[in-house]
Amino acid sequence: MSIQSVTIKGFRSVRNITLPLQQLNIISGANGCGKSNLYKAVRLLHEAANGRLSEAIAEEGGIQKVMWAGGHRAGDRAKDPKRMILSVEMQHYDYQMEIGFPEPLISLFALDPLVKKENLWLSGYQRRRMSELMERVNQAAFLKNVDGERVSYPMLLTQEDSLFGQLADPHLYPEISQIRETMRNWRFYHEFSVSSSSSMRVPQVGIRSPVLSHDGANLAAAFETLRERGQTETLLTILQKAFPHTQFYVEELGGRFQMMMKKEGVLRPLESAEFSDGTLRFLCLVVALLSPRPPYFMALNEPENSLHPDLLPTLAMLIAEASQYTQILVTTHSPDLAKMIQTYREVNHIQLDQKQGETVIVAIS
Known part of the structure; x- marks a missing residue:
């Protein structure tokens, strides 16, 4: 159940990025380039699976603080409402969630997110209707049940949270429940x-x-x-x-x-x-x-912080060894740690930069 790629659109400094992931991954770049934003965006998927989407966004300052703050670019659909899109492609399943702003002047809870769309597909079918296990639009959803039938979900969903956090009778929807438990199993440090x-x-x-x-x-x-x-x-x-x-x-x-x-x-x-x-x-x-x-997946955000340089070789060895059993994502601003890890195991190294306020990938090796 490893992650093949993560796509992030409209989150803080990330306008549109797809991260191809392997068993051991390092994201590096200068301070302020957006490494932690990628880490936090992936963690939001985990928090959504745990029913904590609103709380996690509130801890970041609310929906206004986590949305892309830059302007439109060529090719953007300017007429569309502003959305944050988080998407993960796993070995057998693709999941995507679209988050928008709350409606103005309707509620005082202006920092809450609204889940506009949420979908789960079997991978390898180009996200067609025939492969769809879950389709959610606002507060209504259709799910594929244990008999393989597409049925209307009997409960009215709250828009502030993922369907994963509200899923009742998971035994009726085994594949959807399996993906939820997989994402709950991820760990972040x-x-x-x-x-x-x-x-x-x-x-x-x-x-x-x-x-x-x-x-x-x-x-x-x-x-x-x-x-x-x-x-x-x-x-x-x-x-x-x-x-x-x-x-x-x-x-x-x-x-x-x-x-x-x-x-x-x-x-x-x-x-x-x-x-x-x-x-x-x-x-x-x-x-x-x-x-x-x-776990299936573990993310470490700048683990070298506060550590003496003498501890980095041991940390690098430990990360490489752990990646034999767990898919690992490490964000770091330490070139030394990145090089040390690569002496032990093959690494998918993603290098970031920031151009005009936008986090971009400058190299993958």
Whole structure:
């Protein structure tokens, strides 16, 4: 269920881009060229599948802040209403969602998105009606059910969210449900919170966690789960390579877990509250990439941030190794990290630039 390509139209600095993806992908470019915008656009597809489209757009400042702010170009259909289009082509399915502005003067909720259209097709049929599994226009939808019949969806949809987030009786629509679960399985990691009040710096209730949360809040539980599930040797080898003469472990305090560190020359163990920002972020990346439950797809947005250059070779090796089990997309402004990753595995390297405010692809190698 790997992603073949992602098309993004009308999102922030992205007017119209199609990203061809392979098993291991790197997006690079100068600061401000739009790398994070591509990452965020792909993440919106994941959030839509989780029923969080409105919340995710609100976190970005509302619909007005995420729409393309540039002018029309030659070939644009200027008479059409302004739309953001997110489309993903997978091995067997194509999915597309069109998002527009709310109607003016009708509601105070002017920052909410409106899902205008939503479609799901079997791939390889040029998106014809015969291959259509889902067609949604505004609040009405037609779905192909378990018997292969095209039926009207019996519920009136709310326009602020994807049909995926409102799908009832998923067993009646198995293929649509399968795509929803696939997109929910994707993982995204960016800027782990490492402030003094971060959840990672204080003991947390420990439950088995084969998946690191997107903000790293369950780091200690995910670390211990990884260790107990037979990844001890790999985990310790990587950490010894990155932090020589240092031991990391989890301390249990009445059901609450806390990361601890013993360092040669330091007379007492250090608690996670005393870890450097870079150490915490690196631990999160290690646990995410070694997950005992690998996702179909994982995106890392500028993972080199706050890391010492000495940690980059180990990070590159870890990303390359993880790509054997998970399709990976890495955005980075570090040419060194990109080169290091390429020494381990073949990479689909997409280089970006920004011209007149528009994010463009300048090279694919």
